[in-house]
Amino acid sequence: MLWLGLHFPALAQEVFHLGESLRDEDPAEALAGPTGPRVAEPRVIVEDNRVVLCNAAALNAGIVQGCTLATAHSIVSGLRHHQRDPEREAGRLRQLGEMLYRFSAHISLASPSGLILEAGGSLRLFGDVAALAQQVEALCGSLGHEVCCRWAKTPLAALLLARSRAAQIEEVPLSCMNLNTDQVERFANMGIYSLGQLLSLPRQSVARRFGQHLVDELQRLSGTLPDPQSCLQPAHQFHHDLHLLEPIHSKEALLFPMQRLLIELHHWLVGRQLGAELLVWHFAAAGGHPERRLRLPVSFARPQQHQESFLGITRLRLEQVELPDDVMSIGLEARRLQPWSADSQLLFQQLPGEAGGAWRARELEDLVDELRARLGRSACCSIEVLDQHCPENAWARAPLSNRRRTNRRRTNRRRSASGAVQQAPAAPPPTRPLWLFEPPRATAPEKLTLLRGPERIQAGWWQAGQCRDYYVARHEDGAECWAFVDAHDRWYLHGYFS
Amino acid sequence: MKTPETTISEIGSSEISTAKIKKLLHHPDLWRAGQLTQAPDTLSSGFAVLDEHLPGCGWPRAGLAEFLLNTTGVGELRLLAPLMRELTRSEHRWVAWINPPFIPYAPALEALDIDISRILLIHPKTHQEALWALERASRSGTCSMTLAWLDEQQLHLKDTRRLQLAARQGHTLTCLFRPSEAAATNSMAELRLQMTPGEPGSVALDICKRRGGWPVSGIRLQISEQRRPQEIREQLSLWREKKREQRRDQRRHQRQLQAEVPLTEVSSTGSRVTH
Known part of the structure; x- marks a missing residue:
């Protein structure tokens, strides 16, 4: 067993700045290393009226951890502070755990700001533990989190190493352990500051003075006592929200936080081996008034997983809607999740329509998605043949989404037709025009020169009985057309032969 | 250095057979003024008469083609039907x-053996959307053929250039259908055909523009099976007879109306006598 301990030192602060960390830096830089949100203005996190976390700018200005909020404000006039939000941190930690699911099946939460991954099972896939740790760090960096990643033989040791950033377990200061301040102070009075010193003490005397609990913890640390970890069960739904500190007015600016959410969705989907067919975006304005909320569904013809494919269609949809003019929070929900089947790429570049015709269906559907997103859902359709005698009912618009069903209907039709052929010779196909008018256009018979006909079509007596005599005729403008005369001796054009 | 010498000596030996010259003439790098250029990738149009005049003996697989016609329904779809059948079946x-x-x-397209499940109908609301959809579909490489009817007033020369580039990139044949007046305006299309209705079942084609060749006019294409004049005459006589009957009925009906109400019985008996 090998354990990977992750510690997010600035999680309390990062949960407030998720929406903007991508706006200032480009993603490539964020991927390069765990830089975290680099914001120029000084910001602090406050708990019980005391500063518990401050960013680099606040540190430079001279604010120290532990000072009161009033002191901090007197040092920096334009200081922004946030009350610490443990609930939000816990929620974010859980989300991070789910997004790291691709690296290990065994992830446990170590509150308040740590994660433990079982790495032994993933070593064959990722090569060695250093490569795995590097990938984990890169992923967390791209999600906007500073992380420290260490590995050890026991989960507790890995977590303590990550928390203290020490190289050896002996160097870990006692303040990083799960001890109360009173105990730490008592050890300090005894001249014991590091874990190495504590481990060298006889266990029995430690147990007598500090209780069996501490000795158990030390045994779990060294691996002599089992330390079962509770596994994180990934949620069945994806619903992430992003709350912005300042309202966003333009759609272009909105794309950055949306991209951040899509990256999170991508990692979540990869971890669960799923693809999403429907995304639902929620945009809410400052007041949170229900009327100023916008729900924007974006659907796809086939399950998608990559953020690029999500973003392209989402952008097209976004252009068409009216957003609330000051968006303060963005939500992303993934619906209609399907098992993901990755398909292989071509080894060589193949020209579209080359011999073999092995054109992949996914790209055909991508085009439909894009056209629908821009032109509207009803703008694209296909056509199909129906078994109807009446000419205008013999065809129908076929939806493109459930192509499989229409294909089946078509093959059924074929089969029955071929069965009929075996029994009796089929009649020659009747002449039908390539262009059909809907509805038929009234015309004067003088404009037509009849060429062929009539063909009587009588159908639908149970509705409004239609009796028509169809002729192939030549219109005076030169087109060959399909005309009919109804029971009341009225002439109509029903199509062009073209 | 050796190869030219040997060819010269071969020529000098005056033992060149006509077959050799023919072979040389078919070399792709050789172009004669009276000959069409060899287009790299074409598909037969299905009409031998037309293939003779098209560069590369067929429709280009990728590029922009324009069809200029006064009215819809002169035969533009049947002209393209063999190509569409080939493309929907093979790709x-x-x-x-x-x-x-x-x-x-759909039934007519299927009767022509076109796979209609490959057909994608797109109905944009504005000209800009239509242009965008056409360019997107052509460029994507997921369409073997795009047929478009655009607003002539808003179509500019630079649009045709964009469409042509998109079609080449996506390996698509883009067909634009425009009114015949568009023949006067410039276009970047590599092939422009003017279509006028001819005899029933045929169409008259003028090639206004083609790669590596002069314009040709007066190509007559039979686009649907020839009907025997006798058959048509028969049908027409049937039709006339029917019409005569109808007129007779009408006249009788009018006479009935003209007759006074109390005299209905008399007129009805009278009509029975006459027939």
Whole structure:
């Protein structure tokens, strides 16, 4: 067993700045290393009226951890502070755990700001533990989190190493352990500051003075006592929200936080081996008034997983809607999740329509998605043949989404037709025009020169009985057309032969 | 250095057979003024008469072609039907119809052996959307053929250039259907055909523009099976007879109306006598 301990030192602060960390830096830089949100203005996190976390700018200005909020404000006039939000941190930690699911099946939460991954099972896939740790760090960096990643033989040791950033377990200061301040102070009075010193003490005397609990913890640390970890069960739904500190007015600016959410969705989907067919975006304005909320569904013809494919269609949809003019929070929900089947790429570049015709269906559907997103859902359709005698009912618009069903209907039709052929010779196909008018256009018979006909079509007596005599005729403008005369001796054009 | 010498000596030996010259003439690098250029990738149009005049003996597989016609229905679809059949059967790509003026009738297309499940109808609301959809469909490489009916007033020369580049990139044949007046305006299309209705079942074609060749006019194409004049005459006589009957009925009806109400019985008996 090998354990990977992750510690997010600035999680309390990062949960407030998720929406903007991508706006200032480009993603490539964020991927390069765990830089975290680099914001120029000084910001602090406050708990019980005391500063518990401050960013680099606040540190430079001279604010120290532990000072009161009033002191901090007197040092920096334009200081922004946030009350610490443990609930939000816990929620974010859980989300991070789910997004790291691709690296290990065994992830446990170590509150308040740590994660433990079982790495032994993933070593064959990722090569060695250093490569795995590097990938984990890169992923967390791209999600906007500073992380420290260490590995050890026991989960507790890995977590303590990550928390203290020490190289050896002996160097870990006692303040990083799960001890109360009173105990730490008592050890300090005894001249014991590091874990190495504590481990060298006889266990029995430690147990007598500090209780069996501490000795158990030390045994779990060294691996002599089992330390079962509770596994994180990934949620069945994806619903992430992003709350912005300042309202966003333009759609272009909105794309950055949306991209951040899509990256999170991508990692979540990869971890669960799923693809999403429907995304639902929620945009809410400052007041949170229900009327100023916008729900924007974006659907796809086939399950998608990559953020690029999500973003392209989402952008097209976004252009068409009216957003609330000051968006303060963005939500992303993934619906209609399907098992993901990755398909292989071509080894060589193949020209579209080359011999073999092995054109992949996914790209055909991508085009439909894009056209629908821009032109509207009803703008694209296909056509199909129906078994109807009446000419205008013999065809129908076929939806493109459930192509499989229409294909089946078509093959059924074929089969029955071929069965009929075996029994009796089929009649020659009747002449039908390539262009059909809907509805038929009234015309004067003088404009037509009849060429062929009539063909009587009588159908639908149970509705409004239609009796028509169809002729192939030549219109005076030169087109060959399909005309009919109804029971009341009225002439109509029903199509062009073209 | 050796190869030219040997060829010269071969020529000098005056033992060149006509077969050799023919072979030389078919070399792709050789072009004669009276000959069409060899287009790299074409598909037969299905009409031998037309293939003779098209560069590369067929429709280009990628590029922009324009069809100039006064009225819809002169035979533009039947002209393209063999190509569409070939493309829908051999490739799994879409045949996109952008802003068609009427409904492409599925039973008729299927009767021509076109795989209609490959047909993608797109109905944009504005000209800009139509242009975007056409360019997107052509460029994507997922359409083997795109047919478009655009707003002539808003179509500019630079649009045709964009469409042509998109079609080449996506390996798509983009067909634009424009009114005949558009022949006077410039276009970047590599092939422009003017279509006028001819005899029933045929169409008269003028090639206004083609790669590596002069314009040709007066090509007559038979686009549907020839009907025997006798058959037509028969049908027409049937029709006339029917019409005569109808007129007779009408006259009788009018006479009935003209007759006074109390005299209805008399007139009805009278009519029975006459017939």
